[in-house]
Amino acid sequence: MAERIRLGMVGGGNDAFIGGVHRIAARIDDRFELVAGALSSTPEKAQASGAALGLAPDRTYDDFKQMAIREARLKNGIEAVSIVTPNHVHYAAAREFLKRGIHVICDKPLTATLPDARKLVKAAEASDALFVLTHNYTGYPMARQAREMVAAGDLGDIRVVQVEYPQDWMTEEVHNKQADWRTDPARSGAGGSIGDIGVHAYNLACFVTGLELESLSADMQSFVAGRRVDDNAHVLLRWKGGARGMLWSSQVSPGNENALRLRVYGTKGGLEFAQEDPNYLWFTPLGEPKRLITRGGAGSGAAAGRVSRIPPGHSEGYLEGFANIYNEAAEAILAKRDGNALPEGVVFPTVQDGLKGVEFIDACVRSSGRNAAWVDLP
DSSP states (O other): OOOOEEEEEESOOTTOHHHHHHHHHHHHTTOEEEEEEEOOSSHHHHHHHHHHTTOOGGGBOSSHHHHHHHHHHSTTOOSEEEEOSOGGGHHHHHHHHHTTTOEEEEOSSSOSSHHHHHHHHHHHHHSSSOEEEOOGGGGSHHHHHHHHHHHTTTTOSEEEEEEEEEOOTTSSOOOSHHHHHHTOHHHHOSOSHIIIIIHHHHHHHHHHHOOOEEEEEEEEEOOSTTOSSOSEEEEEEEETTSOEEEEEEESOOTTOSSOOEEEEEESSEEEEEETTSTTEEEEEETTSOOEEEETTSTTOOHHHHTTOOSOTTSOOOHHHHHHHHHHHHHHHHHHHHHTOOOOTTOOOOOHHHHHHHHHHHHHHHHHHHTTSOOEEOO
8 A cells, every 4th residue: 555645625624514525535545644724714613623633733724825835845745635615715725736736636616717717727737736626426437337338339429418417405595504605606606506516417428428518508597586596407508529418407306316317329329327326327229128237247347347346236326436536536646756657547537627617607607698599618
């Protein structure tokens, strides 16, 4: 076992859901050790959160810039940092660590605004550090299986890509930490459900199919009175090369908990993947019975196998998907540390994927504001 990668964290203090998810994911494969943090924008909460996690007082910081400066100077300072703040902090925090050569693992979306996304791409390109974006659903073994099958031509030429991500937790007015920042455009960005979960659906569709979006037409609503960002969105998609599709994201659909679902259809067959049943992938060759491919089972290939941990029939899902992104990041960081090439098969979302996601959100907002007019992607 190689020495653990020294990890810091920005955000993710007491009562922050996603910070705990990232910390669990970073430890599942024993590749990282959390040694420093700027865990809250409130100094008192930052100190209390650091103490609760067992961080040394002198490595529990009141702000991320102070942390970046000091950790870069320490002999055993952090090698990588997880950024798990609300969206509007991503750019400023990532920039501070990138310019000091510290690898960045950042939650999605990349930034709250398109100008910040473009500036962050430049900062990442100017840095010798890696940038990893935690679109965790790309870490699911059966998403990797689907990607492998599309690339191998099992579906033929792709014609239709349907993806949806409905939830119900914001069907009524909600006031808690998670809802408050997600419905505040100053912190979330202009996109509501489209920026929170729609961008996950879009990223997964791109990851599995390898297609690039050409243009879109978006019809977005704020059904809950007074809500300042969308809580439901329907988006028509025109992919380069001629494929067509639709994307639906909603946080006001009772009966749906976390129902991310992708369907891809080509000239030779179709695939169906549902996040709530993540160990299964349905494949239907044209004119033949539907086939169930299970994680680690017959028909499951190398791409799924290298990110599976336990035998078939034992469930893997959300936390393991995140852990797979962290494991891929660890492989890339250690390869860079040793001056080696990226190991074969290692795949993770990059800053460029993040830019595409923010471009998608921005295009949806502009299209919906123009009565669902068609908008070209950059």
